[in-house]
Amino acid sequence: MSSIEAILSRADKEFDQSIARLFELMRIESVSADPACKNACFEASEWVRQILCNIGFNVSVYATAGHPIVLGHYRPAESCAGPHLLFYGHYDVQPPDPLDLWERPPFDPYIGSLNGQDCIVGRGACDDKGQMMTFIEAMRVIKQETGDLPLKITVIVEGEEEILSPSLGGFLAAHRELADVDYALICDTNMWDAKTPAITTRLRGTLSEEIVVTGPDCDLHSGSFGGTVINPIQALTHVLGRLHTDCSRVNVPGFYDGISDLPAAIKTEWNNLIFDETEFLSDTGLNRAFGEPEYTVLERLWARPTLEFNGIFGGYSGEGLKAIIPSKAGAKITCRLVPGQNPEAVRTKIRAFVVDKLPDGVTAEFLGGEACSAVEIDVGAEVFSRIKTELTSEWGKPAAMIGCGGSIPVVQSFQNLLGIDSILIGFGLADDATHSPNEKYNLKCFRGGIRSWVRILTSVATMANTTFEK
Amino acid sequence: MSSIEAILSRADKEFDQSIARLFELMRIESVSADPACKNACFEASEWVRQILCNIGFNVSVYATAGHPIVLGHYRPAESCAGPHLLFYGHYDVQPPDPLDLWERPPFDPYIGSLNGQDCIVGRGACDDKGQMMTFIEAMRVIKQETGDLPLKITVIVEGEEEILSPSLGGFLAAHRELADVDYALICDTNMWDAKTPAITTRLRGTLSEEIVVTGPDCDLHSGSFGGTVINPIQALTHVLGRLHTDCSRVNVPGFYDGISDLPAAIKTEWNNLIFDETEFLSDTGLNRAFGEPEYTVLERLWARPTLEFNGIFGGYSGEGLKAIIPSKAGAKITCRLVPGQNPEAVRTKIRAFVVDKLPDGVTAEFLGGEACSAVEIDVGAEVFSRIKTELTSEWGKPAAMIGCGGSIPVVQSFQNLLGIDSILIGFGLADDATHSPNEKYNLKCFRGGIRSWVRILTSVATMANTTFEK
Numbered sequence: 024m025s026s027i028e029a030i031l032s033r034a035d036k037e038f039d040q041s042i043a044r045l046f047e048l049m050r051i052e053s054v055s056a057d058p059a060c061k062n063a064c065f066e067a068s069e070w071v072r073q074i075l076c077n078i079g080f081n082v083s084v085y086a087t088a089g090h091p092i093v094l095g096h097y098r099p100a101e102s103c104a105g106p107h108l109l110f111y112g113h114y115d116v117q118p119p120d121p122l123d124l125w126e127r128p129p130f131d132p133y134i135g136s137l138n139g140q141d142c143i144v145g146r147g148a149c150d151d152k153g154q155m156m157t158f159i160e161a162m163r164v165i166k167q168e169t170g171d172l173p174l175k176i177t178v179i180v181e182g183e184e185e186i187l188s189p190s191l192g193g194f195l196a197a198h199r200e201l202a203d204v205d206y207a208l209i210c211d212t213n214m215w216d217a218k219t220p221a222i223t224t225r226l227r228g229t230l231s232e233e234i235v236v237t238g239p240d241c242d243l244h245s246g247s248f249g250g251t252v253i254n255p256i257q258a259l260t261h262v263l264g265r266l267h268t269d270c271s272r273v274n275v276p277g278f279y280d281g282i283s284d285l286p287a288a289i290k291t292e293w294n295n296l297i298f299d300e301t302e303f304l305s306d307t308g309l310n311r312a313f314g315e316p317e318y319t320v321l322e323r324l325w326a327r328p329t330l331e332f333n334g335i336f337g338g339y340s341g342e343g344l345k346a347i348i349p350s351k352a353g354a355k356i357t358c359r360l361v362p363g364q365n366p367e368a369v370r371t372k373i374r375a376f377v378v379d380k381l382p383d384g385v386t387a388e389f390l391g392g393e394a395c396s397a398v399e400i401d402v403g404a405e406v407f408s409r410i411k412t413e414l415t416s417e418w419g420k421p422a423a424m425i426g427c428g429g430s431i432p433v434v435q436s437f438q439n440l441l442g443i444d445s446i447l448i449g450f451g452l453a454d455d456a457t458h459s460p461n462e463k464y465n466l467k468c469f470r471g472g473i474r475s476w477v478r479i480l481t482s483v484a485t486m487a488n489t490t491f492e493k
Numbered sequence: 494m495s496s497i498e499a500i501l502s503r504a505d506k507e508f509d510q511s512i513a514r515l516f517e518l519m520r521i522e523s524v525s526a527d528p529a530c531k532n533a534c535f536e537a538s539e540w541v542r543q544i545l546c547n548i549g550f551n552v553s554v555y556a557t558a559g560h561p562i563v564l565g566h567y568r569p570a571e572s573c574a575g576p577h578l579l580f581y582g583h584y585d586v587q588p589p590d591p592l593d594l595w596e597r598p599p600f601d602p603y604i605g606s607l608n609g610q611d612c613i614v615g616r617g618a619c620d621d622k623g624q625m626m627t628f629i630e631a632m633r634v635i636k637q638e639t640g641d642l643p644l645k646i647t648v649i650v651e652g653e654e655e656i657l658s659p660s661l662g663g664f665l666a667a668h669r670e671l672a673d674v675d676y677a678l679i680c681d682t683n684m685w686d687a688k689t690p691a692i693t694t695r696l697r698g699t700l701s702e703e704i705v706v707t708g709p710d711c712d713l714h715s716g717s718f719g720g721t722v723i724n725p726i727q728a729l730t731h732v733l734g735r736l737h738t739d740c741s742r743v744n745v746p747g748f749y750d751g752i753s754d755l756p757a758a759i760k761t762e763w764n765n766l767i768f769d770e771t772e773f774l775s776d777t778g779l780n781r782a783f784g785e786p787e788y789t790v791l792e793r794l795w796a797r798p799t800l801e802f803n804g805i806f807g808g809y810s811g812e813g814l815k816a817i818i819p820s821k822a823g824a825k826i827t828c829r830l831v832p833g834q835n836p837e838a839v840r841t842k843i844r845a846f847v848v849d850k851l852p853d854g855v856t857a858e859f860l861g862g863e864a865c866s867a868v869e870i871d872v873g874a875e876v877f878s879r880i881k882t883e884l885t886s887e888w889g890k891p892a893a894m895i896g897c898g899g900s901i902p903v904v905q906s907f908q909n910l911l912g913i914d915s916i917l918i919g920f921g922l923a924d925d926a927t928h929s930p931n932e933k934y935n936l937k938c939f940r941g942g943i944r945s946w947v948r949i950l951t952s953v954a955t956m957a958n959t960t961f962e963k
Contacts, residue, residue: 249794260805267727309710336810344701428719429717
């Protein structure tokens with residue numbers, strides 16, 4: 024039996040232990056958004072520290088203004104030629120609300136059956152405790168089977184990903200030595216489908232903005248003033264209602280500036296993916312997709328920018344009637360951006376459009392918000408072809424090179440602060456309900472994830488350093 | 494000394510007692526919107542019953558699903574030729590919130606000084622306890638001075654006016670004998686200014702509507718779905734942003750159907766009123782009026798209809814960011830209507846416009862809401878010329894014939910259910926803060942109000958019945 028097969032065999036034999044360890048972590052209520060869970064977040068960081076120590080990592084836990092960041096280093100006993108990898112994960116989870124929709128308590132994990140698939144069920148089953156543990160368990164079985172890890176590995180596990188990682192940027196800026204890393208690995212994305220592994224090579228960026236329009240100083244009686252003062256909801260909807268043409272294209276001049284046509288090769292690759300629009304929309308209650316008709320649904324999702332209203336507010340929204348002209352009205356906006364768009368330039372254009380269209384008599388205030396550029400990963404490097412090969416071996420199907428409509432700000436932080444490219448491989452599925460009740464992670468995904476990382480780490484370790492050194 | 498002067502002299506001499514009685518009523522926390530004040534509302538109804546009994550009324554207190562309605566009848570000892578008058582008032586008041594903005598507790602009335610004017614301060618000082626008591630005190634002094642009242646008077650005092658009078662319609666429908674009344678008197682409006690009395694001859698109607706637009710069944714992640722599903726806030730603002738042209742005229746086809754030009758005489762009368770736009774806007778923070786440029790501000794307020802957004806809601810409106818495509822978005826709308834507009838026809842037109850402009854992929858639901866027509870009172874009858882004469886005598890200036898931008902639904906109920914015209918005379922001022930902290934009623938208004946009613950009742954009692962009988 025070759026070394027790799029012995030390791031995979033051990034991963035299978037010890038899979039029950041892997042589940043048991045994941046359950047231990049899932050029982051810790053590390054909800055980063057909930058101040059009542061602060062102690063649990065510390066407990067989870069300590070749990071991660073311990074499990075990395077057990078593998079032989081040299082681990083430090085860094086205090087932050089919020090929850091601790093765990094930083095572990097592994098240096099192989101013998102010098103190795105392969106790249107230095109940085110694995111990033113997070114031990115915090117989303118709040119479990121609404122609790123009454125869970126079939127069992129969210130922090131009491133169990134193995135259940137869903138659509139004939141055995142799944143781990145509980146908050147964090149996938150995002151990101153389950154996904155993170157695929158990598159940690161892979162390292163554990165390699166170490167146990169071979170006595171060492173085959174390359175330099177650094178691990179960062181934070182506890183604030185679900186609240187937008189407020190401490191991570193400062194931490195990375197203070198640890199410039201991490202720039203020594205060759206590639207970051209992130210296991211927080213999905214497979215293409217339950218049988219097809221995937222590497223995510225494009226992420227949309229994000230730009231968030233909040234607009235507040237003010238008319239009168241205070242709410243006014245609509246009988247006493249109606250017809251003689253401007254209504255800020257009227258002014259706001261006048262502007263917002265003109266931000267899109269025919270409801271599908273963004274109407275802000277220059278919004279699409281800098282965007283290149285999608286390369287034909289990527290177009291072809293995406294067209295070859297079997298995309299089921301009905302299944303995609305199955306939990307939305309909608310019967311057909313919407314959007315720019317000249318693009319496929321996947322292109323709209325992965326390669327086209329959006330301007331989306333996340334919330335709108337103003338005046339009275341309780342039961343019944345309150346006949347007022349409100350003082351204020353506002354809206355929260357998030358743009359999803361694609362490569363070529365500069366977030367702050369887009370922000371400037373949106374603000375100019377709003378100011379231009381705003382009726383006289385009201386004022387607009389812009390509260391700003393987060394921004395990060397889109398990411399496009401160059402998949403020409405050898406590491407990608409090796410990873411594709413290993414994923415194909417494990418799953419019996421070629422790995423899909425896919426996009427992602429969302430943003431993973433840490434990828435941009437690694438690029439901007441440390442100059443590191445990220446490799447996004449995850450084993451989640453679209454129906455994992457990651458931020459919802461009854462979050463799950465298929466047992467096949469958990470097992471296949473561990474086995475995939477075993478293969479990938481083993482293969483990448485044998486790369487000649489001429490193929491990756493910066 | 495003539496009889497009328499003796500009565501007015503008594504009113505002045507006993508004015509301190511009138512204030513003391515009003516204070517008694519103001520100390521009762523009869524906030525109709527607050528279930529905790531239910532007992533106080535009963536207490537206030539009992540207080541009103543007692544004060545009417547003291548004057549010699551035959552009083553019944555009617556239970557309703559909410560707060561009691563007090564109904565009192567006075568029949569003069571000797572038969573009289575004058576009209577049968579119905580006085581309407583309400584003993585309930587608005588909630589006192591926000592409490593921290595009151596200079597003294599809202600239900601502990603006192604006499605304070607504001608801009609050099611002595612005022613009664615406290616919740617209900619004007620609306621409607623103070624205004625109602627001008628009429629009741631007028632009756633009291635007439636009775637005490639002359640031993641009788643000079644005409645048939647019926648009094649209705651309800652306790653749900655501030656919550657839209659849910660019980661009053663049913664009560665009136667069950668008391669058709671009230672149709673015997675010749676005129677209703679309502680003391681719940683304002684003077685033109687602190688020196689100029691007014692009769693309100695036009696009220697705008699009301700039409701309220703709530704629109705809820707639904708896109709996906711549940712909130713969706715804007716990264717996972719953005720660009721491929723329709724955003725209901727986008728759809729809603731697309732429609733709402735087109736309900737007005739250039740932000741001043743309503744863009745719904747047929748909205749203005751049926752509206753006649755304002756008669757030249759009324760236009761002239763309103764133009765002759767000294768209207769100070771700066772003072773009108775003084776508490777709004779706005780420096781100029783808005784609206785249809787071809788109409789004066791008073792015409793926009795009293796004679797032009799509006800379509801006003803009272804509230805808008807949808808998605809996430811808390812702190813920070815939530816990158817969702819919301820499932821629903823909605824808006825609350827109130828139209829102010831003018832004579833000639835049929836409320837339900839206007840509703841139908843607005844709904845048709847919304848449905849027509851709504852993008853595909855979302856659905857709109859209309860929740861409806863209250864409606865009442867505008868009121869235009871024919872001031873040609875003799876009773877109006879008599880009242881004008883008496884108000885001029887009391888205040889030393891001719892009474893202004895004014896409009897009101899708001900609605901008083903009871904006026905429509907009296908017309909529709911009983912066939913009675915209403916006469917709207919009030920002694921409030923624009924700065925009385927009737928629904929706000931530190932509500933006040935000028936002592937001059939309270940005293941002048943009592944004296945005005947003494948004059949009016951005395952004069953109207955001598956009208957020949959040929960001038961008012963139906």
